[in-house]
Amino acid sequence: MARVDEVIANGPFKSYWQSLQSYQPPEWYIDAKFGIFIHWGVDAVPAYDDWYFGHMYEKGNDVYRHHQETYGFPSKFGYKDFIPRLTFEKYDAAEYATLFKQAGAKFVIPVGEHHDGFPLYDSDYTQWNAARMGPKRDIVAELQTAVRQQGMHFGVSSHRAENWWMYHNGTEIDSDVRDPRYADLYGPAKPKTTPPSKWFLEDWLARSTEIVDKFKPDVVWFDWWIEEPAFQPYLQKFAAYYYNRAAEWKSGAVINYKYHSFPEGAAVLDLERGQLGAIRPMVWQNDTSVSKNSWFHVANPEYRTAGSLVGDLVDIVSKNGVLLLNVGPRADGSIPEEEQSILRGIGDWLSVNGEAIYGTRPWKVFGEGPTQVQEGPFNDTKRTSFTARDIRFTTRPGVLYAVVLGWPEDQRVSISALVEGAEGDVQGVRLLGSSQKLKWKRDASGLHVELPQKAPCDYAYSLAIDLGTTTKSHVRR
Numbered sequence: 001m002a003r004v005d006e007v008i009a010n011g012p013f014k015s016y017w018q019s020l021q022s023y024q025p026p027e028w029y030i031d032a033k034f035g036i037f038i039h040w041g042v043d044a045v046p047a048y049d050d051w052y053f054g055h056m057y058e059k060g061n062d063v064y065r066h067h068q069e070t071y072g073f074p075s076k077f078g079y080k081d082f083i084p085r086l087t088f089e090k091y092d093a094a095e096y097a098t099l100f101k102q103a104g105a106k107f108v109i110p111v112g113e114h115h116d117g118f119p120l121y122d123s124d125y126t127q128w129n130a131a132r133m134g135p136k137r138d139i140v141a142e143l144q145t146a147v148r149q150q151g152m153h154f155g156v157s158s159h160r161a162e163n164w165w166m167y168h169n170g171t172e173i174d175s176d177v178r179d180p181r182y183a184d185l186y187g188p189a190k191p192k193t194t195p196p197s198k199w200f201l202e203d204w205l206a207r208s209t210e211i212v213d214k215f216k217p218d219v220v221w222f223d224w225w226i227e228e229p230a231f232q233p234y235l236q237k238f239a240a241y242y243y244n245r246a247a248e249w250k251s252g253a254v255i256n257y258k259y260h261s262f263p264e265g266a267a268v269l270d271l272e273r274g275q276l277g278a279i280r281p282m283v284w285q286n287d288t289s290v291s292k293n294s295w296f297h298v299a300n301p302e303y304r305t306a307g308s309l310v311g312d313l314v315d316i317v318s319k320n321g322v323l324l325l326n327v328g329p330r331a332d333g334s335i336p337e338e339e340q341s342i343l344r345g346i347g348d349w350l351s352v353n354g355e356a357i358y359g360t361r362p363w364k365v366f367g368e369g370p371t372q373v374q375e376g377p378f379n380d381t382k383r384t385s386f387t388a389r390d391i392r393f394t395t396r397p398g399v400l401y402a403v404v405l406g407w408p409e410d411q412r413v414s415i416s417a418l419v420e421g422a423e424g425d426v427q428g429v430r431l432l433g434s435s436q437k438l439k440w441k442r443d444a445s446g447l448h449v450e451l452p453q454k455a456p457c458d459y460a461y462s463l464a465i466d467l468g469t470t471t472k473s474h475v476r477r
Helices: 002-010 027-032 062-070 079-085 093-102 139-149 160-166 168-172 180-186 198-215 229-249 306-318 337-356
Strands: 034-038 107-113 153-158 219-222 254-257 268-272 284-289 321-327 391-396 399-404 412-415 428-431 439-443 446-450 461-466
Touching: 002 198, 002 229, 027 153, 027 321, 034 153, 034 337, 079 180, 093 107, 093 139, 093 337, 107 139, 107 219, 139 153, 139 198, 153 198, 160 198, 198 219, 198 229, 284 306, 306 321, 306 337, 306 391, 321 337, 337 399, 337 461, 399 412
Parallel strands: 034 107, 034 321, 107 153, 153 219, 219 254, 254 268, 268 284, 284 321
Antiparallel strands: 391 399, 399 461, 412 446, 428 461, 439 446
């Protein structure tokens, strides 16, 4: 850890919270609004459950039953035995990057190491990684090159913390987890209630800083278990190291965290499958998946529609948020066709409406309309669909965007937040994607706009309202 201490000693950020709370998210990230997450790896081989690696060793779990019926008892066929079947023979990083660019994404975050303890890159800290086994390729490094060639930002996620306890159930049955030959993969396999050891925490820090040094990531995304108290001094060291390295490179850095792992202002809050009910003054992120029931590839995904995801994107951006949308490639490295179609549908919408999304900031209110978002993590599908009466606002200097989340049957939109005399003078209204001149009037009940007969796109429709003044955002960085 001498290298970590040296970087911290010589950089602007120190390894204590007061110093780290002087952090500011980079403008590129606040402007980006939309990124792609990738859950890939060994778990996609059985394609049955997101936590197959842990559940296959858990008595009474459906995955435990399925594994025995399909592959045999875990002492004969363990999780490690799926690794040779992770072939990635159809993986083409350039094709991935092209697809994500077509989707309108501004950054891409693949899983670097999930709870299973199998890095998808060439790690110096374990032989159990994709560069030496399975694909025998550094698939993260390949994607990094392709993504940056397309002009997008690149990040990496780490779920290493959860490896401390993920395989503990395997120690309580006759399984390969108990075989010391595989301890480097299966990890300590301790009970979840046991605090992580100093050795494990130092290894976590070493692997995390390795990601920084190997990939110079624009974003590092962490899962939730780093909020355990034992991680606190190591999180401070990691953040100071990463922010200082980014300062050396003269690039912005983002750490995504969940719940209360970091204090307010020291990193960027991420809500898993979650949204907010109001504008958050500091930028935040929602990570969710194209599938309601999975992150990794599974045999029977329950896909969301491109339209529902566009609605979420608009709602999130109106509240000062960023959407990180996940796809799950197959074990051969191909992205399912349905997922590609969803991404292209979002990209088609953004090609028309991106002006109302990228580089914008929230207005004084996020929106109006009857549909209520259920706030908090794991709630992003617990609401009724948005309607033509639901409107979300974004802004940039001189322009207010009102994104209508459905096409009104009578082609009429009324915006009550823009009653006569409020927020400057309306000097013009246009519909993104349409060249037709719009009729509009403003009175004591709001701004009323007549839309053309034909919608310019699918899903949601953006009115650009020229207010003739510098329209103010009501949030800070």
